Amino acid sequence: MGDRPALQVYDTTLRDGAQQEGLHLTVQDKIAIARHLDELGVGFIEGGWPGANPRDTEFFAGARDLRLSNAVLTAFGATRKAGGQAHSDPQVRALLDSGAPAITLVAKAHTRHVEQALRTTLPENLAMIRDTVTFLVGEGRRVFLDAEHFFDGYELDRDYALEAVRAAVESGAEVVALCDTNGGMLPARIADVVDDVTRSTGAPLGIHCHNDTGCAVANSLAAVDAGVVQVQGTVNGYGERTGNADLLTIISNLQLKLDRPVVADAQLAAASRISHSISEITNITPYGRQPYVGSSAFAHKAGLHASALKVDPDLYQHADPSSVGNRMRTLVSDMAGRASIELRARELGLDLSGQGEVQSRIVALVKDLELRGWTFDAADASFELLLRREVTGEPISYCDVESWRVIAEARGDGGAVSEATVKLRAGGRRLVATGEGNGPVNALDEGLRTALAGVYPEIDGVELVDYKVRILDSAHGSDAVTRVLIEMADDNQSWTTVGVAANIVEASWMALLDGLTYGLHSAGIPVR
Numbered sequence: 278m279g280d281r282p283a284l285q286v287y288d289t290t291l292r293d294g295a296q297q298e299g300l301h302l303t304v305q306d307k308i309a310i311a312r313h314l315d316e317l318g319v320g321f322i323e324g325g326w327p328g329a330n331p332r333d334t335e336f337f338a339g340a341r342d343l344r345l346s347n348a349v350l351t352a353f354g355a356t357r358k359a360g361g362q363a364h365s366d367p368q369v370r371a372l373l374d375s376g377a378p379a380i381t382l383v384a385k386a387h388t389r390h391v392e393q394a395l396r397t398t399l400p401e402n403l404a405m406i407r408d409t410v411t412f413l414v415g416e417g418r419r420v421f422l423d424a425e426h427f428f429d430g431y432e433l434d435r436d437y438a439l440e441a442v443r444a445a446v447e448s449g450a451e452v453v454a455l456c457d458t459n460g461g462m463l464p465a466r467i468a469d470v471v472d473d474v475t476r477s478t479g480a481p482l483g484i485h486c487h488n489d490t491g492c493a494v495a496n497s498l499a500a501v502d503a504g505v506v507q508v509q510g511t512v513n514g515y516g517e518r519t520g521n522a523d524l525l526t527i528i529s530n531l532q533l534k535l536d537r538p539v540v541a542d543a544q545l546a547a548a549s550r551i552s553h554s555i556s557e558i559t560n561i562t563p564y565g566r567q568p569y570v571g572s573s574a575f576a577h578k579a580g581l582h583a584s585a586l587k588v589d590p591d592l593y594q595h596a597d598p599s600s601v602g603n604r605m606r607t608l609v610s611d612m613a614g615r616a617s618i619e620l621r622a623r624e625l626g627l628d629l630s631g632q633g634e635v636q637s638r639i640v641a642l643v644k645d646l647e648l649r650g651w652t653f654d655a656a657d658a659s660f661e662l663l664l665r666r667e668v669t670g671e672p673i674s675y676c677d678v679e680s681w682r683v684i685a686e687a688r689g690d691g692g693a694v695s696e697a698t699v700k701l702r703a704g705g706r707r708l709v710a711t712g713e714g715n716g717p718v719n720a721l722d723e724g725l726r727t728a729l730a731g732v733y734p735e736i737d738g739v740e741l742v743d744y745k746v747r748i749l750d751s752a753h754g755s756d757a758v759t760r761v762l763i764e765m766a767d768d769n770q771s772w773t774t775v776g777v778a779a780n781i782v783e784a785s786w787m788a789l790l791d792g793l794t795y796g797l798h799s800a801g802i803p804v805r
């Protein structure tokens with residue numbers, strides 16, 4: 278570690294992350310995300326571009342009341358216009374008026390961009406950098422410079438790219454972040470260029486990478502290795518096109534692999550929760566295979582893996598999941614062995630150690646059912662019901678089903694509705710209920726709930742969240758079958774169940790019944 282400079286972590290989720298297709302943040306969303314980022318312990322939060330749109334201007338006004346514990350709020354904007362003056366440039370004034378203590382200016386370091394996009398001369402672009410940095414520093418702000426298209430510009434005209442860096446630093450910029458704006462770089466070249474720029478200019482450098490080659494995190498780490506003092510990125514890798522470097526992966530790698538701690542251990546342990554909380558705000562489904570914090574990041578499906586994990590989790594895991602607030606999960610499928618069953622059972626609070634016969638029976642049952650279309654790694658709740666039934670010899674059952682029936686009716690107005698009748702016994706009573714819905718599954722769900730609610734009113738707290746159908750090819754000469762996966766949720770959790778049958782409605786019924794059964798069981802409702 279020696280005399281290495283401290284590494285600044287700079288988050289641009291609220292600015293570059295918000296440039297992602299389909300991502301839209303309100304002012305309140307941005308405030309909520311800023312709080313999460315501060316909790317994560319990043320050094321800088323780039324809040325947006327004040328003056329570019331009313332929302333970002335409003336964000337900075339609202340952010341004055343944000344009591345950040347760790348981070349410095351940063352406003353993003355461009356250098357003054359060509360031919361103008363920094364102090365009278367409305368865009369530069371908006372940066373000052375934002376009240377942000379730090380300002381990041383985007384500037385051109387690429388000759389073609391200067392001449393064709395800015396439509397100005399190479400010396401004027403350098404003057405735009407100098408004037409704007411000098412003015413903002415004179416106004417008491419910390420200034421960073423994002424050198425846009427730096428790496429492409431360096432390949433085209435190295436001397437000019439270096440001049441742009443020098444212009445910024447000599448005028449008082451604290452850090453010049455080299456941007457791989459088009460995201461086309463690979464790690465080895467990033468390292469060479471960072472090394473050359475450092476030696477040639479002596480400037481404190483940062484790195485800002487996009488993921489168009491799938492190398493944004495690797496490129497960022499290569500730059501850190503080559504000596505940058507600031508690393509930029511976004512939570513969950515949000516950003517323009519294929520996204521920015523995922524800051525959560527970068528922080529985890531720095532901390533756990535490279536002995537460069539940049540946040541406190543407790544802050545890193547909040548990473549998974551913060552990633553998911555921010556996904557809730559952005560309304561973008563979390564990416565299960567996201568390194569470190571994804572739900573699959575420490576999920577193990579292969580039986581051989583489970584047999585080693587049972588002895589020591591380190592044998593098949595590169596890091597301790599708890600260090601990033603994640604957890605190990607054992608998946609059960611036709612790739613499972615006895616160890617997988619034992620581990621999954623342990624996760625569910627059942628001790629099957631030393632019960633090889635029970636484990637083998639469950640393995641055989643799972644493999645047989647999966648051959649016939651079931652898929653238990655996608656249907657955690659159906660597996661748990663099967664496991665408990667096999668271990669105790671008794672199924673978990675809240676009712677005895679007498680019969681169910683569904684009819685579909687086309688109406689004169691062109692619409693179609695379904696009606697279901699469900700008959701069952703529960704709590705010593707015979708319950709008969711009907712349900713109406715816009716389709717047979719919806720109607721069955723209504724009928725089953727209404728009937729069960731007569732004895733288990735708690736069922737109202739369980740809702741059907743998602744329904745997926747897949748027609749499976751015929752296997753082993755049998756007819757094609759339908760697999761239905763149903764996701765349900767209550768206030769505390771969500772779970773998935775599976776049903777498989779030749780008839781789509783029957784498959785749906787199986788998954789529905791399992792889903793409601795699991796909901797009651799996991800809420801601790803006793804059989805009445």
Ligand SMILES: CC(=O)SCCNC(=O)CCNC(=O)[C@H](O)C(C)(C)COP(=O)(O)OP(=O)(O)OC[C@H]1O[C@@H](n2cnc3c(N)ncnc32)[C@H](O)[C@@H]1OP(=O)(O)O
Pocket residue numbers: 326328329330355356357358359383384385394395396405425458
């Ligand atoms: C690489 C990046 O991601 S940088 C961040 C990019 N983010 C965004 O663009 C989102 C916010 N942007 C906006 O809301 C708008 O583009 C605004 C408000 C900034 C500007 O809007 P407009 O005034 O309508 O200009 P327009 O978007 O068409 O073009 C950008 C202008 O900035 C100029 N410009 C581009 N980069 C710079 C720079 N580094 N310094 C000074 N001016 C610049 C362009 O030459 C162009 O000037 P012109 O108006 O004289 O043609």
Ligand SMILES: CC(=O)C(=O)O
Pocket residue numbers: 293383423424425426456457458459485487
């Ligand atoms: C500044 C910036 O976002 C980029 O060059 O990618």
